[in-house]
Amino acid sequence: MNNNVIFENAANWIKEAGERIKESFQTTLNIETKSNANDLVTNMDKETERFFISKIKEKFPEHKVLGEEGNGDDLEELSGVVWIIDPIDGTMNFVHQQRNFAISIGIYEDGVGKIGLIYDVVHDELYHAIKGQGAFVNDVRLSRLGEVTVSEAIIGINATWVTPNRRIDPSILGTLVRDARGTRSYGSAAIEIAQVAAGRLDAYMTLRLSPWDFAGGLVLIEEVGGMASTLKGEPIQLLEENSIFISKPGLHEEIMKEYLNKEW
Numbered sequence: 001m002n003n004n005v006i007f008e009n010a011a012n013w014i015k016e017a018g019e020r021i022k023e024s025f026q027t028t029l030n031i032e033t034k035s036n037a038n039d040l041v042t043n044m045d046k047e048t049e050r051f052f053i054s055k056i057k058e059k060f061p062e063h064k065v066l067g068e069e070g071n072g073d074d075l076e077e078l079s080g081v082v083w084i085i086d087p088i089d090g091t092m093n094f095v096h097q098q099r100n101f102a103i104s105i106g107i108y109e110d111g112v113g114k115i116g117l118i119y120d121v122v123h124d125e126l127y128h129a130i131k132g133q134g135a136f137v138n139d140v141r142l143s144r145l146g147e148v149t150v151s152e153a154i155i156g157i158n159a160t161w162v163t164p165n166r167r168i169d170p171s172i173l174g175t176l177v178r179d180a181r182g183t184r185s186y187g188s189a190a191i192e193i194a195q196v197a198a199g200r201l202d203a204y205m206t207l208r209l210s211p212w213d214f215a216g217g218l219v220l221i222e223e224v225g226g227m228a229s230t231l232k233g234e235p236i237q238l239l240e241e242n243s244i245f246i247s248k249p250g251l252h253e254e255i256m257k258e259y260l261n262k263e264w
């Protein structure tokens with residue numbers, strides 16, 4: 001596959017989709033819930049996904065698409081070229097704030113991440129990476145990530161994980177939150193991963209994400225020398241839900257060893 005040609009098309013489509021989403025601010029959204037009362041989906045999530053699928057199928061008919069809203073292909077494995085798309089990541093922000101949401105696209109060939117795009121629509125910031133060519137925000141190259149210790153780190157984490165929850169003893173990440181310099185939560189996994197790639201967050205962690213939430217971000221992180229694993233330190237499975245721990249390199253080791261290396 002010609003990564004640069006595919007990237008150019010994806011970048012044009014993502015900007016066009018962003019314009020359509022901004023225009024929708026003038027209209028009345030149709031909001032529904034999915035798995036629970038806080039899991040929102042709107043007509044724009046669905047329309048944006050269908051927009052990408054029609055563009056991709058027209059230009060690259062042999063490519064497959066895995067999308068959050070389920071209009072793409074049913075995939076059991078990642079052979080060939082697969083676009084993994086979240087049409088709106090941070091739907092709650094989209095509905096409540098009309099900002100702080102992103103379109104996320106990861107393009108994989110035989111399971112290897114080749115192209116990542118995360119478009120923060122309202123701030124007009126397009127993060128992208130092409131394997132072997134580095135990562136960029138609006139065409140400004142991102143630096144390789146340096147090392148930092150927990151005591152000087154800003155960590156992206158949602159308060160859910162330091163209060164009683166179904167997935168982790170809150171004292172484990174509570175101790176990390178206490179020791180870190182600061183924490184932030186943006187409500188869009190794709191934007192949070194992009195912030196780590198850009199060096200504005202030192203790490204990001206969460207207990208449950210789906211492939212479309214992280215597929216684009218993983219390509220960015222690899223291009224800047226970051227680390228990506230589950231919170232147990234295991235490889236991320238691209239077609240499954242995973243816990244996610246993205247970090248600067250030395251910090252990843254420190255957090256795994258000092259905070260996460262215990263029974264949950």
Ligand code: 2AM
Nearest residue numbers: 088089090091187188189190208209210
């Ligand atoms: P979404 O907006 O595309 O649903 C919010 O903390 C982040 O977690 C967002 O990136 C959101 O993506 C994602 N998210 C929300 N509900 C989720 C779920 N049930 N499983 C996995 N990821 C989820």
Ligand code: CA
Nearest residue numbers: 068086088089
């Ligand atoms: Ca979404």
